[in-house]
Amino acid sequence: MAIDYAERIPNNVSLAENRRLQRALEQWQPGFQSWWAEMGPVGFQARDVYLRTATSVDAQGWASFGYVRMPEYRWGIFLADAVHDRKVAFGDHKGEPVWQEVPGEYRGALRRLIVTQGDTEPASVEQQRHLGATSPSLYDLRNLLQVNVEEGRHLWAMAYLLHAYFGRDGREEADALLQRRSGSDDNPRILGAFNEQTPDWLSFLMFTFFTDRDGKYQLASLAESAFDPLSRTCRFMLTEEAHHMFVGETGIGRVVQRTCELMKEHDTDEVGRFGGIGLKLMQKYLNFHYSVSLDLFGAELSTNAANYFSMGLKGRFNEESRDDDHKLKETSYRITQVDENRIVQKDQPALLALNETLRDAYIADCARGVSRWNKVIKAAGIDFELRLPHRGFHRAIGDCASVKVTPEGRLITEAEWAAHHSHWLPTPEERVFVGSLMIGVTEPGRFAGWIAPPARGINHQALDFEYVKR
Numbered sequence: 001m002a003i004d005y006a007e008r009i010p011n012n013v014s015l016a017e018n019r020r021l022q023r024a025l026e027q028w029q030p031g032f033q034s035w036w037a038e039m040g041p042v043g044f045q046a047r048d049v050y051l052r053t054a055t056s057v058d059a060q061g062w063a064s065f066g067y068v069r070m071p072e073y074r075w076g077i078f079l080a081d082a083v084h085d086r087k088v089a090f091g092d093h094k095g096e097p098v099w100q101e102v103p104g105e106y107r108g109a110l111r112r113l114i115v116t117q118g119d120t121e122p123a124s125v126e127q128q129r130h131l132g133a134t135s136p137s138l139y140d141l142r143n144l145l146q147v148n149v150e151e152g153r154h155l156w157a158m159a160y161l162l163h164a165y166f167g168r169d170g171r172e173e174a175d176a177l178l179q180r181r182s183g184s185d186d187n188p189r190i191l192g193a194f195n196e197q198t199p200d201w202l203s204f205l206m207f208t209f210f211t212d213r214d215g216k217y218q219l220a221s222l223a224e225s226a227f228d229p230l231s232r233t234c235r236f237m238l239t240e241e242a243h244h245m246f247v248g249e250t251g252i253g254r255v256v257q258r259t260c261e262l263m264k265e266h267d268t269d270e271v272g273r274f275g276g277i278g279l280k281l282m283q284k285y286l287n288f289h290y291s292v293s294l295d296l297f298g299a300e301l302s303t304n305a306a307n308y309f310s311m312g313l314k315g316r317f318n319e320e321s322r323d324d325d326h327k328l329k330e331t332s333y334r335i336t337q338v339d340e341n342r343i344v345q346k347d348q349p350a351l352l353a354l355n356e357t358l359r360d361a362y363i364a365d366c367a368r369g370v371s372r373w374n375k376v377i378k379a380a381g382i383d384f385e386l387r388l389p390h391r392g393f394h395r396a397i398g399d400c401a402s403v404k405v406t407p408e409g410r411l412i413t414e415a416e417w418a419a420h421h422s423h424w425l426p427t428p429e430e431r432v433f434v435g436s437l438m439i440g441v442t443e444p445g446r447f448a449g450w451i452a453p454p455a456r457g458i459n460h461q462a463l464d465f466e467y468v469k470r
């Protein structure tokens with residue numbers, strides 16, 4: 001369905017035909033705008049930024065590119081087209097028609113899922129708000145701001161569902177999404193990784209690779225939902241999310257490439273002196289962002305996850321293409337657990353192990369990206385490999401949260417951890433060093449010395465295109 005841009009709130013959900021909902025969202029809109037003004041990107045709000053805006057939701061050419069000032073970005077409500085005659089693909093309601101309204105008995109659980117997802121969207125904007133001043137190029141600055149406006153749109157997507165389907169408590173939850181603050185002591189965001197700082201561009205690129213990828217897996221499993229409006233919303237969000245992960249994967253790839261160039265030019269691993277980020281230091285950032293992102297999937301065994309699945313609210317990644325009964329009452333799944341101070345593999349009821357099932361899909365996806373970075377290192381003739389640490393390393397949630405695990409997966413004592421963690425995670429001094437490299441570059445076509453230029457520009461534009469105007 002076409003998007004109506006003549007409306008105050010652009011949408012493809014026939015908002016004009018539902019006056020009550022339209023009015024409720026028009027009341028929420030100023031709150032969103034003041035949240036954006038207060039907590040959105042610092043600076044650049046009055047600049048013309050070369051941004052893409054959704055124009056239709058089909059797979060071909062849904063985006064139009066043009067100069068927009070961020071406060072004038074047309075945030076709105078876009079759902080992917082309905083699938084004709086769609087049926088529930090899993091759980092106790094498998095085979096029944098999908099729902100266009102929320103079943104009363106699942107209301108609380110569904111609202112919680114939507115609020116938890118919705119909370120991450122503004123959180124990441126808040127985490128990234130200071131990065132514009134130190135962007136390594138106009139190309140990168142534009143990508144940051146694109147990610148930010150789209151996370152704002154994802155907030156709209158979840159606020160729409162809350163307003164449209166959850167009555168008064170939905171409206172209250174939509175307001176609360178604008179009130180929590182990333183990193184706040186008294187009103188923090190819901191999930192741990194979204195209260196961490198994103199203080200520099202290396203962190204940002206790692207975040208978009210690892211943490212936005214968690215978003216991909218959460219959205220993909222919500223796209224399987226029997227609650228059809230949630231499914232359609234998430235399907236369209238996934239198309240936007242792909243760009244965020246592209247920013248992370250190509251961004252880290254470019255840092256790797258630049259580091260390899262410096263290593264060869266100066267015949268040393270110690271590229272810090274030459275304004276580069278060494279591969280060992282990059283490994284530490286990777287260890288950090290990967291481990292906090294693994295936590296986002298929750299505990300290995302979870303009755304909540306089992307209930308969400310049986311109720312039909314949240315499926316598995318690629319649920320429909322899986323070759324099993326999609327009910328999982330009799331199936332088992334092998335997971336990693338801590339047992340009497342050893343890390344072991346154990347078969348557990350598959351229904352209880354759904355968090356771990358989703359985490360496994362995520363880990364495999366991360367590994368593919370890391371191997372692409374390693375190809376860059378190998379092509380440069382350098383003998384080094386970036387690695388995903390063991391899944392138990394540096395965890396705050398799940399079985400391994402109670403123990404200390406090395407990146408290789410060996411259980412160690414607290415004392416050993418205290419003596420060695422600075423080999424595995426960035427030290428405060430190293431974070432200061434990375435911060436010291438972050439000097440904003442604003443001349444079109446120029447790039448900071450710690451990152452290589454990308455292979456190509458955005459939307460076929462040249463690398464020296466003025467992605468953000470003065």
Ligand SMILES: [Fe+2]
Nearest residue numbers: 121151154215
């Ligand atoms: Fe998002």
Ligand SMILES: [Fe+2]
Nearest residue numbers: 212215241244
């Ligand atoms: Fe994202």
